[in-house]
Amino acid sequence: MNQSETVLRLSTNENCFGCSPLVLEAILNKYKDVYLYPEVNPIALKEKLAKKYSVNPDNIVVGAGSVRIIDGLIQTFVGREQEVLTFEKSFIAYGQLSIVNNRKCSFAPLTEFRCVPENLIPFINFNTSLIFIANPNNPTGTLITHSELENFMEKIPSDIIVAVDEAYAEYVTDASFPDTLALQKKYPNIIIIHSFSKIYGLAGMRIGYAIMEEKFAVRMNKGQIPFSLNYLAADAAIAAMDDENFIQKSSKENALQREYLFEELSKNYTTVATQANFVYLQFDSETEKHQVYGKLFAQGILICDMKIYGQEKSLRITVGDAEACKRIVACLT
Ligand SMILES: Cc1ncc(COP(=O)(O)O)c(C=O)c1O
Known part of the structure; x- marks a missing residue:
């Protein structure tokens, strides 16, 4: 992992803006x-x-x-x-x-x-x-x-x-x-x-x-x-x-970044249209999945390998803020 990068935890679907x-x-x-x-x-x-x-x-x-x-x-x-x-x-x-x-x-x-x-x-x-x-x-x-x-x-x-x-x-x-x-x-x-x-x-x-x-x-x-x-x-x-403003802001920003992440990742990967604060990626092989997981991990980005849920060929990425999503896209495209 590149220690100069901030570690980004995008594996458990928390609110990337923290709490109010x-x-x-x-x-x-x-x-x-x-x-x-x-x-x-x-x-x-x-x-x-x-x-x-x-x-x-x-x-x-x-x-x-x-x-x-x-x-x-x-x-x-x-x-x-x-x-x-x-x-x-x-x-x-x-x-x-x-x-x-x-x-x-x-x-x-x-x-x-x-x-x-x-x-x-x-x-x-x-x-x-x-x-x-x-x-x-x-x-x-x-x-x-x-x-x-x-x-x-x-x-x-x-x-x-x-x-x-x-x-x-x-x-x-x-x-x-x-x-x-x-x-x-x-x-x-x-x-x-x-x-x-x-x-x-x-x-x-x-x-x-x-x-x-x-x-x-x-x-x-x-x-x-x-x-x-x-x-x-x-x-x-x-x-x-x-704090209704905080909820509104979190929801609006998530919708924007979710769309961006989904659109960008869909260019190269099998993705699923999502209404939550995460994007699901499906791969043809475990090898391909490992490569994507490894690339992000090397950049300090932690996502969820769905293997722990018995889904060997898939990954789930929590939607982060604009900077986090740009980092993902830069790393994978
Ligand atoms: C669909 C669903 N329900 C419930 C939960 C658990 O939430 P809580 O932290 O309130 O126990 C999760 C957590 O990821 C979830 O994805």
């Missing part, structure tokens, strides 16, 4: 009190989220990262003989946490890198009780549209919970992105997962949440680990939500 200064202020106001236990029920945050989505605070479940919510969903809604269903080439935690919880997880194939909900249907059986759909999908960045999700919900039994994971929703610019809250009113078996780790820049804080029917939230909350939310997280999340 309001978050830092909120943390500084509270950090001396970390000897105290956190509140068990972060009511101020729940109320703020409830207002944002026009739901009741009792519809919100907050967890230590959305992975904790995913874990809780499996523990709460998948009985011993029941099963989880998701897509292959999707967020790795769905399968991993099914294994951790000793539950079977089946994987439906993608169609040309897209999570097509219809593809899940042949995999549904009497034991299927929870389906995870990442929208946009990680790692391919593709979108499921409103009508695709609605058609799917219409076809499946209403006792199967469909957890739509919208960790990257704030980066989406495509108008066909589902109004999942509206769909949830029609299909209460939808649970919507959100993260504060992406556009809100709080990955290290570990905080996420989900919106669901109150009866589901009651069951989820019973399974919460006491005091699992750290003392600073809820206040940091409130401050992050308060």
Whole structure:
């Protein structure tokens, strides 16, 4: 690695602009009190989220990262003989946490890198009780549209919970992105997962949440680990939500740089149209993939080799700021 270059971490889809200064202020106001236990029920945050989505605070479940919510969903809604269903080439935690919880997880194939909900249907059986759909999908960045999700919900039994994971929703610019809250009113078996780790820049804080029917939230909350939310997280999340300018700027800049990176990389590589803050590259061979990874690594640019997710011939690059994207393009073209 060339030590004179700044190391650029573009492997885990964090916000390249960090977090809002309001978050830092909120943390500084509270950090001396970390000897105290956190509140068990972060009511101020729940109320703020409830207002944002026009739901009741009792519809919100907050967890230590959305992975904790995913874990809780499996523990709460998948009985011993029941099963989880998701897509292959999707967020790795769905399968991993099914294994951790000793539950079977089946994987439906993608169609040309897209999570097509219809593809899940042949995999549904009497034991299927929870389906995870990442929208946009990680790692391919593709979108499921409103009508695709609605058609799917219409076809499946209403006792199967469909957890739509919208960790990257704030980066989406495509108008066909589902109004999942509206769909949830029609299909209460939808649970919507959100993260504060992406556009809100709080990955290290570990905080996420989900919106669901109150009866589901009651069951989820019973399974919460006491005091699992750290003392600073809820206040940091409130401050992050308060800085609308920061979110707008992050989203706008991401859309610009995403397009630039996608267009440039598409000239030489197989890329997938993305609605998130990362670009997925598919190669014909592992050798070719290693070459691209190696070139970037030599320049101090760390990206995600999808081999760790069982995808041997692909890479995922987080969209950075303008300078970072120029460095990538200069290195690869
Ligand atoms: C689709 C998806 N959902 C959830 C998460 C996890 O987010 P959190 O940091 O809130 O646990 C990620 C993280 O990369 C993700 O890609």
